[in-house]
Amino acid sequence: MELLLIFISAALVNNFVLSYFLGICPFIGVSNKTSSAISMGMATTFVMVLTAIVSWLLFNLILVPYNLEFLQIPSFILVIAALVQFVEMVIKKVSQPLYRALGIFLPLITTNCAILGLALLAAMREYDFMESVIFGFGAGAGFTLALVIMAGIREELDLADVPKPFQGAPITLIVAGILALAFMGFAGMI
Amino acid sequence: MKKQVTLLREFTKGLWEINPIFKQILGMCPTLAVTVSAINGIAMALATTFVLVFSSLLISIVRKWIPNQVRIASYIVIIATFVTIVDLVMKAQFVELSKALGPFIPLIVVNCIILGRAEAFASKNNPLRSVLDALGNGVGFLISLFVLGSIREIIGSRTILGYQVLPNGFEPWLIMILPAGAFLTLGLMMGFANMYIERNKNLEREALIAQYKRVGREEITEEVLKEAGV
Numbered sequence: 001m002e003l004l005l006i007f008i009s010a011a012l013v014n015n016f017v018l019s020y021f022l023g024i025c026p027f028i029g030v031s032n033k034t035s036s037a038i039s040m041g042m043a044t045t046f047v048m049v050l051t052a053i054v055s056w057l058l059f060n061l062i063l064v065p066y067n068l069e070f071l072q073i074p075s076f077i078l079v080i081a082a083l084v085q086f087v088e089m090v091i092k093k094v095s096q097p098l099y100r101a102l103g104i105f106l107p108l109i110t111t112n113c114a115i116l117g118l119a120l121l122a123a124m125r126e127y128d129f130m131e132s133v134i135f136g137f138g139a140g141a142g143f144t145l146a147l148v149i150m151a152g153i154r155e156e157l158d159l160a161d162v163p164k165p166f167q168g169a170p171i172t173l174i175v176a177g178i179l180a181l182a183f184m185g186f187a188g189m190i
Numbered sequence: 191m192k193k194q195v196t197l198l199r200e201f202t203k204g205l206w207e208i209n210p211i212f213k214q215i216l217g218m219c220p221t222l223a224v225t226v227s228a229i230n231g232i233a234m235a236l237a238t239t240f241v242l243v244f245s246s247l248l249i250s251i252v253r254k255w256i257p258n259q260v261r262i263a264s265y266i267v268i269i270a271t272f273v274t275i276v277d278l279v280m281k282a283q284f285v286e287l288s289k290a291l292g293p294f295i296p297l298i299v300v301n302c303i304i305l306g307r308a309e310a311f312a313s314k315n316n317p318l319r320s321v322l323d324a325l326g327n328g329v330g331f332l333i334s335l336f337v338l339g340s341i342r343e344i345i346g347s348r349t350i351l352g353y354q355v356l357p358n359g360f361e362p363w364l365i366m367i368l369p370a371g372a373f374l375t376l377g378l379m380m381g382f383a384n385m386y387i388e389r390n391k392n393l394e395r396e397a398l399i400a401q402y403k404r405v406g407r408e409e410i411t412e413e414v415l416k417e418a419g420v
Contacts, residue, residue, distance in 0.1 A: 019369045021223035073296045074270035113219050113300040120293045165384035173377030180370035
């Protein structure tokens with residue numbers, strides 16, 4: 001029950017993109033087409049779950065026992081960068097179709113603040129191992145959901161007559177604002 | 191041969207011409223998240239500027255010794271070091287602010303402005319220019335965050351920097367301090383900024399055409415105008 005709550009909270013109520021403002025760059029950059037939004041979302045979810053596992057192990061088995069918490073930021077970011085690189089190599093070796101679908105998005109994920117934010121938030125809230133993993137999965141699902149909805153809206157938006165100064169980033173932000181309002185409807189769930 | 195620009199230009203270009211928020215559209219996450227009030231915006235921007243200036247300086251100093259293949263990783267470690275310093279100082283000295291900004295201080299590490307300036311500028315220029323460039327970008331970021339934070343604070347909670355500016359009769363718009371308000375305000379601000387730029391451009395263009403006509407220049411084609419930069 002507790003785990004389900006964490007999942008729903010991360011995916012819907014406190015959606016990473018729309019209420020924590022994490023991962024805005026890919027949210028604005030990659031939300032042009034639904035297909036690439038789905039790939040990006042899947043790649044991010046995958047990395048998020050792995051990050052949740054690895055950063056939990058790193059934090060609780062190495063940093064805390066040796067009183068090295070002050071190294072949290074550099075160690076997390078290095079682990080994430082290494083992890084993304086590693087995942088890219090493994091996927092390239094194991095599955096070519098998957099690599100073609102996710103490949104170009106993986107390097108972008110290193111600088112996605114949602115990933116580091118996830119690791120920091122999980123450490124800050126002192127989640128145990130299972131909770132961290134579920135938190136990572138929920139955050140990834142929420143990110144994918146927001147990205148795909150946004151991509152769907154933007155595909156329609158291409159046909160709309162947007163005033164010239166508002167084309168591109170400004171209208172995307174305004175649409176995101178309306179989407180954030182809609183997601184506030186989930187606030188009563190927990 | 192790259193055109194040599196004056197030191198002053200290195201600083202001032204960051205204020206508006208390549209303003210991180212409005213022109214480069216970088217560093218959106220902290221911008222949207224912390225601008226619930228003007229003071230949070232200022233604190234966040236100062237922290238970011240500190241990291242930006244010192245990491246630019248250090249990267250620019252060691253740029254010749256870093257092998258090309260591992261440069262991004264090296265930059266990240268340098269940036270992470272300065273972010274850790276800021277984070278620990280904030281936790282010790284400004285407890286309230288540190289709580290309000292939450293995970294966004296550590297997240298300065300992945301702020302694209304810093305890595306962007308490191309990669310695009312500090313890795314190619316001498317320390318003095320890099321510092322000026324970083325300062326300019328930092329101040330540009332500060333101005334953007336302050337304006338955004340002020341608008342949201344004034345309409346959302348009737349105050350600015352804690353002082354009440356709107357009368358009690360004004361019902362605060364709750365949405366402005368909620369996440370949705372951040373997206374809407376920034377989107378509108380960007381749109382209006384673009385509108386202003388467009389209008390200025392058109393005015394400049396018309397002035398140039400009028401000037402050409404006065405001196406009796408016949409053919410005013412698109413190319414001629416493009417060459418004059420309008």
